[in-house]
Amino acid sequence: MAEPALKTGEIFDEGLDKGIAKLTPEKIEQVVSSVLANETGARLRVYTDTCVHCGLCSEACHFYLSNDNNPAFSPAGKVKQTLWEILKKKGRVSPEFIKHAAEIAYTECNLCRRCSMYCPFGIDIAYLMLVIRRICHKLGVTPQYIQTTAHSHAATLNQMWVKDDEWIDTLMWQEEEAQDEISDLRIPLEKEGADVFYSVIGPEPKFRAQLIYQAAVIMNGAGVDWTMPATPGWDNSDMCMYTGDNEVMGRLKRAHFEAAMRLKVKRIVMGECGHAFRSVYDMGNRWLTWKMPPIPVIHALEFYHDIFKEGKIKIARKYDQPVTLHDPCNVVRGRGLHEMSRYVVNQTCEKLIEMEPNREHNFCCSAGGGVINCGPPFKNKRVEGNRTKAEQLFVAKAKGAKTVIAPCHNCHGGLEDIIHHYGLNMELKFLGDIIYECMEK
Amino acid sequence: MHDSGKWDWETGKKEVSDIGKWMEEFEWIEEPYVSPDGEKVASVVRTGDEMEFTACVNGTAWENTFDKVWYLRFTPDNRLTGLVSDMGEWTVAVDDQVWENRFEFVWNSMFGKDGRNIAIAAQKERKYLAAVNDTAWEHGFENMTNLTVSPDGERTAGVIQTVGFGETEFLKFQEGCYSVAVDGKAWGRNFVNVWELAFSPDNRHVAAEVRTNLYDYTIAVDGIPWKEMFASVWKPQFSPQDESVTAPVKIGGSWTLAQDGKPIWGKKFIQVWHHMYSPDGKKLAAVVAPEFGRWTIAVDYNAWELTFGDLVTDAVFSPDGNSVACVGKEDDKWMVAVNGTAWDGKFDMAWQPVFSPDSIRVAAKVEKNGLYTILADGQPLGKESEAAWDPVFSPDGKKLLIRSIREGKYFREVIPLT
Ligand code: SF4
Ligand code: SF4
DSSP states (O other): OOOOOOOOOOOOOHHHHHHHHTHHHHHHHHHHHHHHHHHOOOOHHHHHHHHOOOTGGGGGGHHHHHHTTOGGHHHHHHIIIIHHHHHTTTTOOOOHHHHHHHHHHHOOOOOOOHHHHHTTTOOOHHHHHHHHHHHHHHTTOOHHHHHHHHHHHHHHHHHHHHHHHHHHHHHHHHHHHHHHHHHHTTBSSSTTOOOOEEEEEEEHHHHHHHHHHHHHHHHHTTOOOOOOSSSSTTOOSSOOOOOOOHHHHHHHHHHHHHHHHHTTOSSEESSOSHHHIIIIIIIHHHHHHHHSSSEEEEEEEHHHHHHHHHTSSSSSSOSSEEEOOOOOOOHHTTTOOHHHHHHHHHHBSOBOOSSSOOOGOOHHHHHHHHGGGOGGGHHHHHHHHHHHHHHHHHHHTTTOOOOEEEOSSHHHHHHHHHHTTTOOEHHHHHHHHHHHHHHHO | OGGGSSOOOOOEEEEEEEEHHHHHSSSSEEEOOEOTTSEEEEEEEESSSTEEEEEEEEEEOOOOOSSEEEEEEEEETSOOEEEEEEEEEEEEEETTEEOOOOOOOEEEEEEEEOOOEEEEEEEEEEEEEEEETTEOEEEEESHHHEEEOOTSSSSSEEEEESOOOOEEEETHHHHHEEEEEEEEOOSSOOBEEEEEEEETSSSSSEEEEESSSSEEEEEETTEOOOSBBBBBEOOOOSSSSOOOEEEEEEHHHHHHEEEEEEOSSSSOEEEEEEEEEESSSOEEEEEEEETTEEEEETTTTTEEEEBSSSEEEEEEEOEEEEEEEEEEEEETTEEEHHHHHTTTBBSEEEEEEOTTTTTEEEEEEEETTTTEEEEEETEEEEEESSEOOOEEEEETTTEEEEEEEETTTTEEEEEOOO
């Protein structure tokens, strides 16, 4: 494996810069040894001991490919510049080193786990980057934008500083709007004993309230007995999982599941979000000791698949523009929902043009893993770090695809930037947008 | 608790209202709510085409109509409350009487144990506050969450934002911008975060989960944090015996219970939450995880052998403190367990078990295939129904009140127990 080349151009981020200003070498050493001794175990040792530096993972990473095969952006290169060095020096690293490590772990890795599939030993680079993020969180060195989002989660139990009344008011407003179209439509609040608890992410009430409207129309059309809570716990998203604030991650997931338990629902259906699925299905629940979600969680893709299979939704006319489909890492590599999403696309759209590679081999949108949440300072690096995705989209476009379906909020944000930056001029939609547009109402 | 001694325990089965018939009068009928004594059933209904809403109780609509009504709830003393709006202003309606105060929004109605006092969270002119029985806090705050009422319902506390900051001002946030207001008066000390609150049984004190920086969690009592810091904490409780406070706390990789800052349980659980005192304050029980992915109840640090893989919830002490019952779930099937033994049936849902006043019997509502049954000591009592509410024991523990809907009709039924 080649030596990581140095990268040029320092990025100013108040969170990182003010964070390291408070650090001393002793503090770093103490935090590193405490995290390594108390919060990691055999898994970390196996991963670091097994890597033979073969570089087979490099070609899996869109950051590496998009940065002209710069080894500094290869998966193993990221570990080499961060964790290996920390282990080698037993935590005796400088504040500047920590800033560099934070930048790599928070902004140059989407925790997408594509590289693990190409490593002969299945080494989970994403996990190793999360260990670095945990150390950085404990050192107080986190990018400003994602840290302020973590603060919102801590203060309001949602991602967007949405106050309790604003949440309820938004649901009532969406209900009223939807009643202009379907007069008996309801968004049932706090309906104990409903079958389904529908949960969304913080940005929905704040910026994309029409998605709640559309979800209500779909629930209504499919005849689902559903409810939404009028209390915190409605937001399934979780940037604390990505900053390394595991304690608040646990608090968020507990609020979410306990809202569903209080309402005595059978299952939680969540909107089109990938990272939130990772948080409720893998990381947050397990931090709390729930091996599996205590109330089954059904991702929107599975939910749509089921209602189409059961014939609960009928299509009035199919979406006639050729579409291509993005596979969000967290629900495809993380849960294998790719055939379900294709089933729904085929039910609703005239023509699906596949991107290559696809399904579990998809390339990440480069927004995931909290990278887009690190905000404007890192935007260029993120978008330029995913030329690979732009090329994939370009090929699909050349074959005729006009619309990109991205059934994940982060992917949506990431692909929007890519489409704009690379001048791809493609339309971007959620699967719910398509269903809403094409269903019989 | 509601004074059930005054209720009708003599009449057997009584049809209170034929809800199916309401449809002849109203075109919009929401899900029904039932009073604790079982004498009333109510829904939000639309009275005409003009988008006017109100509450319908036993088939008769309130005289007042509103642009919107939501959160219909009965108080423990059987009064019907709803959150109502007219011309963009919100307030509370109680048995068709509307409060005088008007707000920009109201939510989260809560009641004291005997139901005399009704509290709500409210927002007015972008200030957040609470109101009890139509009397609002003198001052509002930039935000208020976690509204909590004292056992007698006279007092309210909430987590408040005391310092304004821009959303990206992360350093200001970390200096501490949150506190607690009790009856509208702030504690006078800020924390980075404050979460769940608890009142003491005598209504005089408030304890809170707090974070003093991004890493140190503890419990603050009347504004004063414990000296000891923990990796995390959950909701505190006051002892009914003295003024001590306990809370689940995380130390290293395990959770334990701490009293006034000092651990009183050992380290064998990897999760401890929803702890509760027996009514006499002598025992402490909690939902615990003795190992990863297994859940049970521990009483005074002794865990039941029976464990559940999915979850344990709705734990409750018997009035004499000698028994604990809960709901557990394994492989997506819900069960009721009492003192470490699960009842036979497995259900699609189970609700919090109810002890008889003499602590001898336990009853619970369960659901399977969309039909509801009341179980008494594990055995089905009466027929299945389309909807049911939690069973209530008579004060002597010899009868059970069952509230249920069958074939569209709401029934109140008192069944003698053998
Ligand atoms: S971005 Fe994905 S492929 Fe690249 S290192 Fe991170 S997890 Fe691996
Ligand atoms: S992580 Fe795996 S693929 Fe990558 S260099 Fe190490 S051993 Fe090779």
